Amino acid sequence: MATAAAAGTGTRTARAMVPRLASRWPVWLFQWRAACTPGAFVQQRTWAGASRTPSWGRLRGVASISPLVRRGSSSTSSQAPEVVLTCERYPVRRLPFSTVSEEDLAAFERIVPRRVITDPEELAASNVDWLRTMRGCSKVLLKPRTSEEVSHILRYCHEKNLAVNTQGGNTGLVGGSVPVFDEIILSTALMNQVISFQDISGILVCQAGCILEELNRYVEERDFIMPLDLGAKGSCHIGGNLATNAGGLRFLRYGSLRGTVLGLEVVLADGTILNCLTSLRKDNTGYDLKQLFIGSEGTLGVITAVSILCPPKPRAVNVAFLGCPGFAEVLQTFSTCKRMLGEILSAYEFMDAECMQLVRQHLHLTSPVQESPFYVLVETSGSRMEHDDEKLSSFLEYALGSGLVTDGTLATDQRKIKMLWALRERITEALGRDGYVYKYDVSLPVDRLYDLVTDMRARLGSKAKHVVGYGHLGDGNLHLNVTAEAFSPSLLGDLEPYVYEWTAGQRGSVSAEHGVGFKKQSVLGYSKPPEALQLMQQLKALLDPQGILNPYKTLPTRA
């Protein structure tokens, strides 16, 4: 296990580091600083920042382009190739919804005056998903500000049999957030008001269109944090997070949204406002209706407001970035972490060497540790710095001493923590720059997690540019990504249904956190039995009998 360390650069092997660890970590920090001058290491975290799909307010008239669009570094909006229409790429037939008429537009104008968008340029960005693999041809986008406006819109659409695609930050990875044909786009972008915040309990109530990062900033000022965090935080809306039951980076510590969300306000397909927006930690008065809408991707109702429990802001946050000689050591390091860090462990993420190669090549980030087959990011969040330091120090000393980890670096201040996180968070972006990306997001038993990557690498050989594995190991969640120069039906045939069958063979989930959207409808059966799929269809029929809400998504479309 110590081979990789011995074969390393020599100056920062495990053996060399252990003695220094005994008296805390200034030496590490020094090494870290020396290895990573900010300019060379991490430039701008653009994925979560300004270059992501901008908010609606900034969108008007600007031909926006996300980093993933730029497959070559010199691409710009005008040079980017037009995305193929979804209805041309995929075998999908338009359902018999009405088509938006002038009369409908006039009606919408009465409901949301001056917030009915029909300008094709402005619509363009909302018709295309962030990965630029899907394009709809919606002719109208509506920007309500209130739940009542959403109610009026849906009541009208329900009466007129008009299909509706609710859109938050449009950061989804499975094509759930853009129209497939000409569905009306219902944007939550202007529903961005905080309604209340309770300082004692940390309960936040806000509209669905609030941007996650802005909410986090808001509650951080009040000494709390949002219970979820993800790479798309700078653009994604809290309503979209709930509609897709987002997992993300804080899941290991703060758990599922199904536990932290206390209440929802939802507008049903016929315009009924369902107000379950309570701010109570416990409420057993009847069936918990809000759970129906969490994770249903806008197919059962439109989430308009949210009540969510925010955990206290940790006083001490530390991030260690470690190199591991093999996947067995990644697993053992995880067990060790759980045992030695206990309640302060807040994230355990892993990435393989090919991921590091890609972020280096495409984003010019440099690794802060010596080359290793695997890298692990360990985050702790606690209430007392010196206790956390001691726990982490003991853990690192053990991990290095026992050869589980061959090299490591540590950050305790906000800026450096962000830089280490960028290595993990920006993998998606780097992959996008590498070529066409085939994305899989699966849950597997942790001990078999990486076998899928190794297996795919052997199976695809030179057909793929890269086969990489990374993800939320602490949650059993692997992101398997395969890149190629361009989309190829032949390569797709090698990947699918093989990946799904492999996952089903382990009783895993074929969609751990990305959801189903448009792209994964047909593979639900790998993770759910027919009885479950039938009940889902019955729920859809009950709540949206005409099927106007986000059609062609989540469940296989019925003829």
Place this chain on the structure above:
Amino acid sequence: MATAAAAGTGTRTARAMVPRLASRWPVWLFQWRAACTPGAFVQQRTWAGASRTPSWGRLRGVASISPLVRRGSSSTSSQAPEVVLTCERYPVRRLPFSTVSEEDLAAFERIVPRRVITDPEELAASNVDWLRTMRGCSKVLLKPRTSEEVSHILRYCHEKNLAVNTQGGNTGLVGGSVPVFDEIILSTALMNQVISFQDISGILVCQAGCILEELNRYVEERDFIMPLDLGAKGSCHIGGNLATNAGGLRFLRYGSLRGTVLGLEVVLADGTILNCLTSLRKDNTGYDLKQLFIGSEGTLGVITAVSILCPPKPRAVNVAFLGCPGFAEVLQTFSTCKRMLGEILSAYEFMDAECMQLVRQHLHLTSPVQESPFYVLVETSGSRMEHDDEKLSSFLEYALGSGLVTDGTLATDQRKIKMLWALRERITEALGRDGYVYKYDVSLPVDRLYDLVTDMRARLGSKAKHVVGYGHLGDGNLHLNVTAEAFSPSLLGDLEPYVYEWTAGQRGSVSAEHGVGFKKQSVLGYSKPPEALQLMQQLKALLDPQGILNPYKTLPTRA
């Protein structure tokens, strides 16, 4: 704030204790030992133990009686007055279900041979709820061992229009677990097998009839704990815990079952087995159907197996029992706890002086601290003893020094911790011995939590024997209990709907964790809007069109 301390016994006031605290707590422990010789302090925790409704295996032929039955200490089963039939005490009409025939019994005998109970004596205990306020007249109890047997039973009942009451440990407090008329009792008692346990992840899969305490023992041997704990742990079944979305004592730390339950197997009303028994922390493949059944009290399906995530067993557990001079100090102590104990705080419970008086009077427990208007139980659970000790020590020093707390005692070993917990857990039992109990279980904003108790005390005056308040303050959950010599419609009229209107006025929940069952159906509207109630009825109609599952419960019965 220091008045109570100054007026105390003199030997253990806050001022006297603070200096000793600086160097950890042996002094406290010594005081604790001196004050509480086991015999005088806590006898046997019977509520969770052998004298609770015994498991089915032990039930045969034994006229079992729970402690609550014994309103006078010398009562026995034969002396206990017969409980009034539910259909005589409450205005409820039998719905047009079939009546069990000899032919039906023969069919059941084929499905579950020798596990069809018709002996009236054996049925008696299952027809009466634990509080002895409800009695059904079921003529048959079935004891399936497998999900397939449950499926066959329900398919048969569905075809024959026979109503079914699923029963776990029969520990519910709202009459949800016993038949109202002659519903067939479907007991999960023999479905008590652990199916699997993953040592790395702590994921337990088991049948629904496993007893919570036994599961906890099972996983504790493997260095994990169950994510929930409650007073009825010695009798309640995990399936019943999920069917009622039990809250309990670990909720503050480990959160809702909606987050910790990973999968369920459920048999639907028509006998369909819905297998969503996955063991994945993340799974976004379609709607999360299991959530429908959590908290639906057996009205939408019968939970037959469970997959649940168990947290690691904490290495250090400490319990402090503190006296507070007022409710304002109880709240401030809670804020201080959260700030100073952070991630190791695992429970914050409170009880008022009248609660202490009742456990002293009826159970002969003695308070380990001087008399105070309020008592608080603080539990910490952490991974490193010396760190937890330091955090707790700092907190106690501050709380005592600032006058938030006027007296306190601390326990670190298992036996003493249990004794301190008994003071809080056995309040229910003490209340039962005080007379007829009117029970309310509400969620309120924490700062208004105790006002309801004060208000009721003033409103009822001498009409009540005792008006007490206690509960899970950390979760905003108050248990308001009123005792009287006997049931009185006049006193009930003073209590209801006043309590519900008061709670609704604070946007609280009229059932925080006990559920709705038979007793609270009519008050759902105080916490849920008509649109929500309508959707609940639609879900019931979808999943159980004939209404055979646990009729007369949870939702208002439709004519």
